[in-house]
Amino acid sequence: MKFTKMQGLGNDFILVNCLNEQLAGDFEAFARRLCDRHYGIGADGLILILPSETADIRMRIFNSDGSEPEMCGNGIRCFARFVYEGDIVKKQTMRVETLAGVIIPEVILEGDHVVSVRVDMGEPRLERNVIPMTGPAGKVVNEPLVVDETTYKITCVSMGNPHCITFVSDVEEVPIGVIGPKMENHQVFPRRTNVEFIQVLNRNEVNMRVWERGAGETLACGTGACATGVACILNDLTDRTVTVHLAGGDLLIEWAENNHVNMTGPAEYVFRGETV
Numbered sequence: 001m002k003f004t005k006m007q008g009l010g011n012d013f014i015l016v017n018c019l020n021e022q023l024a025g026d027f028e029a030f031a032r033r034l035c036d037r038h039y040g041i042g043a044d045g046l047i048l049i050l051p052s053e054t055a056d057i058r059m060r061i062f063n064s065d066g067s068e069p070e071m072c073g074n075g076i077r078c079f080a081r082f083v084y085e086g087d088i089v090k091k092q093t094m095r096v097e098t099l100a101g102v103i104i105p106e107v108i109l110e111g112d113h114v115v116s117v118r119v120d121m122g123e124p125r126l127e128r129n130v131i132p133m134t135g136p137a138g139k140v141v142n143e144p145l146v147v148d149e150t151t152y153k154i155t156c157v158s159m160g161n162p163h164c165i166t167f168v169s170d171v172e173e174v175p176i177g178v179i180g181p182k183m184e185n186h187q188v189f190p191r192r193t194n195v196e197f198i199q200v201l202n203r204n205e206v207n208m209r210v211w212e213r214g215a216g217e218t219l220a221c222g223t224g225a226c227a228t229g230v231a232c233i234l235n236d237l238t239d240r241t242v243t244v245h246l247a248g249g250d251l252l253i254e255w256a257e258n259n260h261v262n263m264t265g266p267a268e269y270v271f272r273g274e275t276v
Contacts, residue, residue, distance in 0.1 A: 001023070002017070005272070009248030010247065011218050011222075012044050013044065017082075028068070031046040045064060047060070064214070069099075071099065071159065071223055076098070076103055077263075077266070120262055121262065126139045126140075134190065139234070148182065155231040157230045164194070167198050171209045176217055183195040195211040201245075204239055
């Protein structure tokens with residue numbers, strides 16, 4: 001099987017073109033095996049390129065633990081560059097079918113070279129039952145959540161997948177490996193959640209650390225950065241355009257007046273190979 005390894009801000013993926021490769025069987029186990037960093041290729045996730053009946057192309061993604069999330073912001077930027085430069089979808093603006101609906105990335109070119117990808121991530125979902133969370137109807141903004149007898153103030157947003165955002169004074173001081181999995185698996189999140197810790201620097205910049213559902217702490221999370229931009233505005237902490245600084249680099253997030261969230265960032269090749 002031929003594959004391509006790509007990364008977006010250090011969030012890395014194995015891409016397989018299923019228009020050419022015939023894959024069958026247990027995709028969850030396949031993802032766990034390939035993503036293993038000791039016995040496999042090593043990655044945060046496996047991305048499959050598939051035909052679509054409703055869009056230009058279809059993306060499926062599996063986390064390193066075998067779970068299938070609805071969407072991945074860093075992953076779809078890698079996906080868009082791969083299908084554009086591979087002449088699979090030769091459109092600068094394309095429609096990609098995902099479990100979160102149709103997402104619209106735009107490849108940004110210098111000559112014929114893709115230098116970044118801007119993605120219309122759609123509208124944020126703010127109602128509790130859509131995120132989903134248990135509890136009364138309404139938005140979840142600066143709401144208390146008790147974890148191990150400590151109360152955290154959380155704001156929750158779905159960007160097609162669930163996110164739980166907490167604002168802190170210093171992200172480097174957060175024991176994310178301890179708190180992250182407990183929030184991810186908290187009983188109020190029936191489908192688990194991604195967890196973001198945010199340090200606001202000014203009205204246009206924030207620092208972010210992320211514990212991803214099914215992957216653990218990663219260097220970056222695109223949907224998490226989008227959810228963070230929304231959460232910052234809901235709490236009146238930033239303007240509608242914000243640079244999110246992650247361990248792997250920066251993403252530019254804009255919550256536009258049409259209620260859509262736009263994300264711009266890089267997508268880079270690492271290597272190509274063939275499994276044996």
